[in-house]
Amino acid sequence: MSRFLLVLSLGFASVAIVYGGNVQISGCEVSYAGSKISLRTYEEYITYQEKILAEATADANGCFSLEFQLERTSLVFWHLGKYFVYLYAEPGKDYHINLPPRADKTEADRLNPYFTEEEVHLLPVTGDSRELNHLITRFDSIYGPYYSQFALSVYGPPDPASADTAVETILRHFNGINHPYFSDYLLYKTAILRCIASQYKARSLSAMYFRNHPVLFENPAYMELFHRIYDSYFSYFGRTDTGKAIYDVINRKQSYTTLRRILAADDVFKGDTLRDLVILKNLHDEFYRNSFNRNAIIHVLDSFRLQGQVVMFRPVAANILKKVTRLMAGYPPPSFRLQDSQGNFKSLEDFKGRYVYLNFCYCSSYSCLKEFEMLNTLYKKLKGYFEIVTILADPTLQKVTDFLNQNDYSWTFLHYGQQPDILKEYDIRAFPTYFLIGPDGKLILSPAPSPAENFQQTLFNVMRSRGDLQ
Known part of the structure; x- marks a missing residue:
């Protein structure tokens, strides 16, 4: 994963530590003019569920301002096309940032479920080398080569002496630094070196870094070590x-x-x-x-x-x-609210009470075009029994509109553009992909057979088994 460093201006609060406070982040980058800027953080570090902290639309000059509350120092970030842009924000501080010039994902990137964004860590320009983002970036540049060294030798014999030397060398660079968040970052990141160097067994590391320490479940460095130490704990304990x-x-x-x-x-x-x-x-x-x-x-x-x-x-x-x-039969699938070709928003809730044959496609896919014809025949024949909803992953809503104007399809077509994460939420790895949702709004078949795989008979069998067809 590539990493770039950008600069930002930082206004300091009058106290060193603030537990809860207002944060303001502003900046200008003309290539984002008219774009929505959404700042996010993780709700927690088990599922890595994201939540939006603040949103703003950049003006004609690409300028924006975001204001929000933070209870504690947190990793905050933006998904900006090809980039994952982040910084560590502290309560009570104001930041002025320079975003990287806009670089949208290509069509291939967008449809690739394994695409990885490039990391961009924003840096302050105050000249204070003890500001948190400066400290973490400096640490990462020293730590990175050691991590690579030990990761490459992980299958060799344990090398505790080298781990001690590496940790001592790193710590010498930060003598005299008194920043609570950075101290924790330093502690748990260097512990990872000890872990991958097999200097100590997991139980020993647990005793050293977790048993008598605060549970910092919102600190990414703490949680990175936590995931290593307690991986497969149930299996080991079960022995x-x-x-x-x-x-x-x-x-x-x-x-x-x-x-x-x-x-x-x-x-x-x-x-x-x-x-x-x-x-x-x-x-x-x-x-x-x-x-x-x-x-x-x-x-x-x-x-x-x-x-x-x-x-x-x-x-x-x-x-x-x-x-x-989220994709298990018997449970509600991920919700959505997307636009149709007329610009009207429709959600999964709008179809409650009916069977829904949900599918994901895009207009230029030969496989999708071929199955649209089968769907068309199926819908005309069985319209009273179910609804078809097609979510198209084409680049623009206009392309969807043009496609539908050229074809006589009468079921519901929606464009994914207002909720691009819908492809990830439904784990779409190929087009077309199908799901069958029941009148109660819960998944029945996940995935469902395609029209070419005798979906008609499958639908009738399901309806009979549920008492909806004699």
């Missing part, structure tokens, strides 16, 4: 005499309360907060593996969402539930 009951507790009893109780026997934890965070991480990760029943994991997560001991983690459980069930 012990104390922990072997974990499979029965999750798969059969499906009990969040009992799960907490058996984990309390492991002295790797001290207190409820770290233990519940480990539970959430492993429930999330194990859903995508094969050791535990998925429906059982969903049940435990739902219990956590409703009665989690650490109340502030209940929304995290809700986010995990939403993520793991």
Whole structure:
């Protein structure tokens, strides 16, 4: 992943540490004139669910201003075409930034589910080398080569002496720095070097960096080490005499309360907060593996969402539930509100009470064009039984309008442009892709067969099984 450094002007508050406060970010870059600028952060670092902090539309000169509240120092960012632009924002401070010149994704980039944005870290120009973003950028430039060195030798013998030397060398560069957030960043990033150098086992690192330390679940450096240390914890714990009951507790009893109780026997934890965070991480990760029943994991997560001991983690459980069930039969699919060719907005809710054959395509795809003809025949024949909704991933709404003006298709076509993340939310990796949604708004088939795969008979079978067809 490439990294670029840009500059920004920074107005300092009168105190060194502010717990909660207003933040203002402004800037000008003419190539963004008329564009919406959306600033985001992560809700949490298990699902990495994003939330919008502030939005503004750049004026004719590309100038904008964003104002929002922060409770604590946070990583904030923009998705700007090919770029992932970020900085660490502190409560009570004002920033003036210079965004990188606009570079939109190409058509190939946009349709590539594996496309990775280039990172751009914004830097202050105050001349204060102890400002947080300066410190982190300086640290990263020193840390990066060591990380690469140890990562490349990870399959070799442990080299604890080299890890000690690397950490000591890095720390010498920052003697005398007294910035609480940066101190934590330094602590957990250098711990990652010790981890990948196999200097200590996971349990030792847990004791050194987590058991008697605050749980900094909103700090990305802390969470990066956390994910390494507690990866596959359920599997390792399940191999012990104390922990072997974990499979029965999750798969059969499906009990969040009992799960907490058996984990309390492991002295790797001290207190409820770290233990519940480990539970959430492993429930999330194990859903995508094969050791535990998925429906059982969903049940435990739902219990956590409703009665989690650490109340502030209940929304995290809700986010995990939403993520793991979003394309599962029996659960509501991701919602959308998109424009049709007339500029009217339509949402999935508008079709509630009817069967919906949802598909994703784009106008220049030969496979899509071929199946549009089959969809047209199918819709004319079975219009009273279901609705077809096609979401087109073409570059502009005008292209969709031109296409529909040239073709006599009477079902609903929507353009993804107002919600481009819809392709990621539905995990679209090929065009066309189909889903069948029931009258209750929940997925029935995910994915669904295409028209060429005898969808008509499949639809009738589903309707009969649900009592909607004699």
